[in-house]
Amino acid sequence: MNNFALIGAAGYIAPRHMKAIKDTGNVLLAAYDKFDSVGVMDSHFPDADFFTEFERFDRHVEKLKRTEKNIDFVSICSPNYLHDSHIRFGLRVGANVICEKPLVLNPWNIEALSRVEEEHGTKVYNILQLRLHPSIIALKKKVEEGPKDKIYDIDLAYITSRGHWYYTSWKGDISKSGGIATNIGVHFYDMLTWVFGKVKKNVVHIHTHDRASGYFELEKARVRWFLSINADTLPEAVKARGGRTYRSLTMEGNEIEFSDGFTELHTHSYQHILDGNGFGLEEARPSIEIVHDIRHMDPIGLKGDYHPLAASELTKHPFSS
Template sequence: MKRFALIGAAGYIAPRHMKAIKDTCNVLAAVLDPNDNVGVIDSYFPEADFFTEFERFDRHIDMLRRKSEPVDYVAICSPNYLHDAHIRFALRSGAHAICEKPLVLNPWNVDALSEIESESGCRIYNILQLRHHDAIKALRDKIAAAPPDKVFDVDLTYLTSRGHWYYVSWKGAVERSGGIATNIGVHFFDMLAWVFGPRRESVVHVHERDVAAGYLEFERARVRWFLSINADHLPEQAKAAGKRTYRSILIDGEELEFSEGFTDLHTTTYADILKGNGHGLDDARTAIETVFEIRQARPVGLRGDYHPFCARLPGLAQAGAL
């Protein structure tokens, strides 16, 4: 039985970490969140000590270590821009870090963390749960079995509607979240590189606060991608059905069905880590580099091989460029 601490309990993803800790028969000893709306803890670990101030949490983790009751892992579900600092805290405390994606916002942060990881003797793990999805694993096997010179044409489309609150929260601030491509796209970009091999080219066609689109070329795929949090960008069939989310991956015109099978991916990831495996810094690097380059790139507008949804964006189709 391992002892865990958790940073960031009030957000959407934290319950999946709590469930994973419980399902793998371990214990959550301490929790930190500046917000106290965290009653969800009662469903998993009501005996966990809870703190709203980092200083008191830090002291408690240190006290546990001195009492020979240290935490073995720190699960990190805090805002993106705090991941780097919280990973460093975990390693300084003698614990392994299990961090939500994106691991960090900038590629050079990966290099710095690699040094600290070596010095501490502790490991840094990233949650890359799509690598554990059965449909994605089957796709990777299918691509590997195809003729080596075969290059696939892929359209990745992901729309998940967000309300006005999004722009007020840290997620709406590029310097804190990394922007839309990082916030809702980083796990897809990781999956694409994992399935189709090294990235060779990146072009950004659109990059606004609510929508981003571009072209990525990998060793085995040409990918047109489109990400949006604007409900107006949903396909008409999704709107008619009252849906606020639309997700599609077309590979050579054939839809990849992966709408199911997400429920226990965090538990699978935790079990893999606890077995001594897990995805580390090198695994996380490619997606971090990809979203960083997207963030820095100047959009070219409707030029080249752009995603079909781009032509539906108000003003963009008429202008032909940003």
């Protein structure tokens, strides 16, 4: 049994980490969040200690180090821009780290963290849960077993509607989240490069506060992608049935179903790590390089090979304020 500490315990994703710790037969000993609405801990670990001040949390974890309750893993569910610092804390106290995506905001942060890993002899793992999705694993296998020189035509639409709160929160602040391509797109950039190989060409057509669209040439695919958190961009059929989410991945025009099966992927990610696998710093690098590049590229507008959803009237004239 491993002992865990968790940072960012009061947030949206933390309960999935608590469940994963419990479901994999481990224990949460201590948690920290600046915000104290953490009653959810009682559903998983009623005996865990909780701190709202970093100094007290740090002191507690240091004290545990000298007992048989040494912390083996620190799980990180804090805002994206704090991951780098919180990972360093975890390594410094001698623990392994399981960190939410995006691991960090910039590729050069990875080199620096790798040196800290070496200094302390423990490891950083990133949650890249789409790599554990059964449909995506099957897709990777199909591509690996297919003709070696085949270049597949892929269309990917990823619409996960969010209310106005999103823009007011840290997620809407580009310096804290990296913007939507970094905060949400990172999942499918990682998945696409994992399945179809390295980026050879990266074009951004549109990039605003609520949507982004672009085109990749990968080693084994040409990909037109569209990402949005604005419900107005949902296809009419999805709106008509009251849906708020639309995830569609087509390969050579054939739909690959991957909309369901997301909820258990955190537990699978933990089990994968505890089994001696897991995705480390270097595995996170390709998608971190992509999100960094996309953040710093000037969108070219609707020119060339763009995703059909990028051409909707709303996308041509996006609301921007």
